[in-house]
Amino acid sequence: xxxxxxxxxxxxxxxxxxxxxxxxxxxxxxxxxxxxxxxxxxxxxxxxxxxxxxxxxxxxxxxxxxx
Numbered sequence: 644x645x646x647x648x649x650x651x652x653x654x655x656x657x658x659x660x661x662x663x664x665x666x667x668x669x670x671x672x673x674x675x676x677x678x679x680x681x682x683x684x685x686x687x688x689x690x691x692x693x694x695x696x697x698x699x700x701x702x703x704x705x706x707x708x709x710x
Contacts, residue, residue: 645697648686659698659706662690667704677702 646653647662649669656662666688670680680702681687688700699707 645690645692647700648683648689648691650687651683653691656690659690659700659708662698663700663704663706666700666702670702 645656645658645662647656647665649665654665656665669675688702689696690698690700696709698709701707
């Protein structure tokens with residue numbers, strides 16, 4: 644199980660792919676623009692597993708795996 648930082652809250656997601664879908668769904672439902680979406684802080688879109696950052700999800704839903 645993973646956690647996604649979305650709109651200032653950590654939400655559980657099944658996978659990085661599920662996190663990407665959750666981001667795009669949230670953006671579609673709220674209609675938030677990119678500058679407003681990123682105003683939730685630098686952790687917005689971060690995906691963690693076991694307390695470690697494994698990926699980030701961009702506003703467009705793209706997955707960026709952590710190095």
